[in-house]
Amino acid sequence: MFSLHQRIRNLAPSRVITWVLVWIFALHAASLYLFTRGFLLQRLALSNKATCSTSGPCSLPPTHSKAILLIIDSLRFDFIAPTSFHHPDEHHHGILTLPAELTAQNPDRSFIFNAHSDPPTATLQRIKGITTGSLPTFVEMGSNFGASEINEDSLIHQLTAAGKRVAFMGDETWTGIYPSSFHPNMTWPYDSFNVEDLHSVDEGVIRHLFPLVRDGGWDFAIGHFLGVDHVGHRVGPSGGAMRTKLKQMDSVLRRLTEEIDDDTLLIVLGDHGMDLKGDHGGDGIFETSSAMWIYSKSIPLATLPRPQDALPILDSSANDPDAERSDVAWKTFPGATSPSRAIQQIDIVPTISLLLGLPIPFNNLGMVIPEVFLRQSPSNKFVLDEAMQLNVDQVQAYLAAYRESPSGGELDEAWNRLNRLHGLAKTPTASLQQKRNFIRQSLRSCRELWAQFNVVLMVAGLVALGLTVPVVWSVYRAIDRQPSWDAVSEDVLNRGMVGAAVGGALGLVVKVAGRSLTGQFTPLQATLLGAVFASELSVLSSTSSTAIFTLPRNFFRRHTALPVLILILHAVSFTSNSFLMWEDRLMPYFLFTLLFTSIVISAPTAPTHRLRIRIFGFSIVTAILIRLIAVSTVCREEQQPYCSVTFYSSSTTPIAPYLTMFGAPIAAFALPYAVHHIFLATSRADEAPVSRLFLRIWKWLLLGATTYWILERLENWNGLNPDRIPLVQTIRTYLARGVLGCIIAVLGAFWWYSPLSILVEQQAQPEGEQGGKKRVVVIGFANAYGSSYLLFLLVPFALMFATAQPTGQVVLALGLMAISSYLEVVDSESDADGLVEAFTSAAVTSSATQLQVSYQKPTFAVPAFLSTLSILLFYSTGHQATMPSIQWKSAFIGFPTLTYPFAPLLVILNTFGPIAITALAAPLFALWNIDPPKPNAPTSPDGPTESASRSPSNLVLSRTLKLTLGTSLYHSALTFGTAFGAAALRRHLMVWKVFAPRFMLGGASLLIVDIALVFGVGVGVSRVVWKVEKTFGAGRAKQQ
Incomplete structure (x- = not known):
């Protein structure tokens, strides 16, 4: 145990965060596995074979050979x-x-x-x-x-x-x-x-x-x-x-x-x-x-x-x-x-x-x-009488065998009725109607019984999944309460891993030694159950987790209470089939509510005119982008006739509207321009050669992705010479391969090996200072962390863009703009709150010209906004929580035939890309406009703010940990809500049509979010911090 604790302490700070997120992913995966083993059961297939060796006829004389x-x-x-x-x-x-x-x-x-x-x-x-x-x-x-x-x-x-x-x-x-x-x-x-x-x-x-x-x-x-x-x-x-x-x-x-x-x-x-x-x-x-x-x-x-x-x-x-x-x-x-x-x-x-x-x-x-x-x-009877009797005997034989199988208890409720109907159907004078009633009632009963559930496994998985919410919340709160976030992380990781090892071993021993107590579980399930519960309870019982029982300071401020209220409403609403059917229409209202406080509270109370304009302006732009995103939709069957398909050209043709066929290339061209000249320009990171070259490559890859779909439309154009179709198919296939390959190999490698998005210039000193010697100016210094991570985010975004259909590409472009716009809202609000706090703490110099402004800690509004936006983007990119909405044609992007493992990966990117990209954006809010450390910078006491003087590995990583935990927490609560709704309403008429598919979407989304967060921190944030420290010499330039 001591050795494990020492190894954890020796990890780089970013690696500690990564392993904390991996631990949370393991809790989610194990909990979902246990729940689904009890909820999504498969029927028992009997191996019995029908033969003619038994007494009595087994078939009829053949009519055809x-x-x-x-x-x-x-x-x-x-x-x-x-x-x-x-x-x-x-x-x-x-x-x-x-x-x-x-x-x-x-x-x-x-x-x-x-x-x-x-x-x-x-x-x-x-x-x-x-x-x-x-x-x-x-x-x-x-x-x-x-x-x-x-x-x-x-x-x-x-x-x-x-x-x-x-x-x-x-x-x-x-x-x-x-x-x-x-x-x-x-x-x-x-x-x-x-x-x-x-x-x-x-x-x-x-x-x-x-x-x-x-x-x-x-x-x-x-x-x-x-x-x-x-x-x-x-x-x-x-x-x-x-x-x-x-x-x-x-x-x-x-x-x-x-x-x-x-x-x-x-x-x-x-x-x-x-x-x-x-x-x-x-x-x-x-x-x-x-x-x-x-x-x-x-x-x-x-x-x-x-x-x-x-x-x-x-x-x-x-x-x-x-x-x-x-x-x-x-x-x-x-x-x-x-x-x-x-x-x-x-x-x-x-x-x-x-x-x-x-x-x-x-x-x-x-x-x-x-x-x-x-x-x-030949016996002057209708053959139908004989056929129906053979059918009745066969069905009864099957039911009797199933009754004797390990799953036979599933028939208990219906057995008496089926026996009564069979008694009526097997008599020599039985009517065709009585025989039909028995066969059809047997079919109906089996349809119902194969929706039976293992309640013990369901409850175990549901409790385990539910406990992840207070566990993650306790860690989230402990970061605010404890003076050292890395000590909290190391303690959580140590307790979680030791608890999992001890609990897993104990669960297996109990399974082997006390089979009567664990008869509902396999050895694997018993081990997982023990490991998950022990790990969760170990963290919850630690001293740092007492924060779960107290509300955060200033909880009822706009950026804490309102997001929590929205989360609770969203999670509870999964017990309503009406809400689930119309969830896509309600997401914009949740997002507008989160923006409302920025418009009516933050903007008017900002201490400077510039901040008031920025908060109000970017909030309005974000709201407009959300409304445009919500225009795109596909319809569930239950939404008719109150829904019109806009993602496709019509409800009967799975091709994009002409408007988005033109709009997708425009979006591919305009998006790099907006990133370069609007969002990077605020910190002058747009002047860096790295940013310019990266965005040029990125733009052409996005244009290549849109061209793929234009060629597909051309291939189906009636005016195209049929002899040219194979050529168009070949060009389309290799274009997609080239785009996907360049995104991963060229764009990814370029970001990994490129320096920061800064420009170093030498400028002459003002006259009269140091004899006119030149000084070194670092352009883009103020956002060295954020600009580099933004370029990292654009790499997986390009992958998602390449696997989306034209309307989905337009929606993803609008989604990235919405994230960037809201990023400016949060940044401006942070500046405003910092200024207000500086004023109120009397940190004004005698000349009243300098303020000691500290970075504000991230609030829960950011994870709430990103998580809700991810669900809206999922729906607006042509998906619903239904099987038919899966866009199977994405499996063939770059491949003329089904090719493993690429086909399922492409479908996953197409389906869950919007959810993954918003999760990957969470660290961006932690890194945006954070200065690299400056020598002899003033420090401020610990409190609700974070001093700019703290080292990068403490400042940006503590913010990153909090935002990633908040994002995982939000999706954990939603998934628990879908699981609880599906379990509690498992006998509901709409369980397999509405509740079960939404749970499956929630469970898959939760795991995708966890994986995206691990990737974002383990690769993106770690590399950015390493680049900053190597460039500016802050601390050890050690690969995080």
Whole structure:
């Protein structure tokens, strides 16, 4: 322990701050891990397989010996709907018409359905659904980019177990989850994530599909087209390319229906739909409404002239008061003039299985589609009776097995009701309605039970996360109360690390020795829980942490009480789904409130005219910039019809408006000018050669980033010669690579090795002084710390700018201007408060011309402003706390195909860049306009101010520590609020639509903020302090 304490004392001051921030990050990460293990549960996948070895029938006689399953990715129901629309879209309505034509001609052999795809509507989860008949869980969305083999029973397993030869071509996701199920000589996978390529996968499927159909040698063929999905992501469903792609699909289906033989069943479906912008992943009606078409070329599947005549007995809405919106027999698609037949997408699993004479997969929860079984059996019964009974038996077997599993207790609440419904459904005289009620109620119960939670883990994680708030607050307050901030930091780091080590060991011992006490925890979870609690309590029990129980001096001044009040309101409001839905609209009001005090209190009371003008003027400019930022928005489904999309050109096209296509290059050109001639000019740091050269390079990199999107728009321009498209794509790809590479390698290295942003000149002494000898003048000296850190901040900002779409680039530029403008407000207020304090402390010389002015300590208003602005920037750069708002096309900036690890990193930069850049700006407020130390400078007693005479490693680092702790504290409280809201309202109707996504955003944002703060202090601040000390010889020029 002594050795650890000594090592901490030997660390450079900036390293101590860095390790304190790393310790806070570890607390947050461990707490979030514990909470999410209890909140975001995955369902238990049983390994049981359905077989025909048991007594009684397991399937029906097959109607077809072969089948073709074609998945047209993102094929929304209205793309093939037989109904008309009030306002048809010429780009996707009435184009793929073959299914509707054949259904009208052959109602006994052709069937169209509006199939409900269970969210999350991502390809991997939907493939699992249409092969196993099971349901996904919310957290499984994250696995869409990392498919693992499916070991549970499935249609594919049943085919291979029956000796069927399965062929596959298309989306390679299938070979990831079924790596050994397809015939090796009839498997042709293609890259599925290259959204830039609209045709290669589809052409590859076509190239192999028709020879396969002609040559035979297969029993079941799967083809997965991707073009419709990629067109949706690129230009949306209302783009011209969508019409072309749907025409191609219609042509493929017409040719296929001609070439297949009479013994081949054809199933065409979309794995999910797409929203009005062409994206998917959520649970909106456009995303969950997928198309399904079943076609038998010559063998009738329904002997009734009008199969729908028998459907009322299966209409859940007519007889089941608990029926869900998605479980109705008829549904009217938005904008349609009449309702269409609706089913669950997983209903295809038992339907195909029985039509091919296979057992229904064991984990299936779907129900056979009635229409295709409405015919006479040899025993003069409708085949539907037999099919439904097999379906009932299969579902009951699954429920019984699940009941016996380790997760079986989840069924306790619903078990009695399910048993009663099964008792009614298994009798020889049971009606189709009773059988349907049992199957659908089983599905409904499982949907609910897979939202079950491990309450013990949730509470443990929630308490651990909640304790980080008083822990960080106690350190934040201790810096003000104790005379030496570095002693406080060293004590906190020592206590935190020792407590974590002891607590982790104790937690593991208790887990191993007392399993009955820790049965809810794994060894890792027990260790983490012990480490986190012991570390937090150790810091809270220290003498320095007694500050948590007392309010700061002058707490009710404008810059302390008001930000804390806003934080409390913001955190508490996460228990309201209405607030969460409209959070993006409320952030500007929080920011305006923070600025209001500067305008009405600080500006009028400033002691000089110049300070009054600066505070008032920059406050107004900041407010205007915030209002402009708030103009950009994307809309949640719940915000309609009171929201209009401005981030994109319209709600149906995921491309930037023409205004921002012109505005982005202007912003890229004007932003360096503003930084150079406005913000650096106040301290004359703009005259330094380093600043000028750096900003020139920065400007051209920003212009290159905007040019990338201009080339993308050119690529989709109808007037462009198609032969030129590959050239434009190549130029665009290498331009993005060049920009990203230069930002990291050139701009980053330039800042790292460049000197400070100062200019040293020799000037002649005024006449009569020292014989006219020359004197050395350091231009930019007064802001040597701040100007250098500002250039550092511009490097990660350029990365965020390069990964943002055009509207996002304009918003980020406005955001940087808002940060810089508010920086001048805070700096001017600090000067004003320092002058007032100097006057009131009677520090006036006899001549009344010199004042001893001290630097004011940073207030909590700065972290509050930056944290709130980060949330506003997140929303205004085209994001929402929803899955569909993720801008997946950013994964391909600089890469024509999905390339690891760059793709996820680019998406992370695009999504969380606004949050990271505001966190990185926190140290800028600590360093701005702080003079390097001067020899023989006067000192002032410790108090609410900081003397300019203190060494850089004390003055700027103490300010940096306080502001970074405040930023982490603000986001900690918000994340705790989202976690508490999600946990307390886990049975709320909107938990998976509103509360859970906001918690996930809050948790990810908190970790991003922590990482950004560690990077900003460990790299930016440390290097700046080292440069200053090396240049001016203050203390040891030791790399911090």
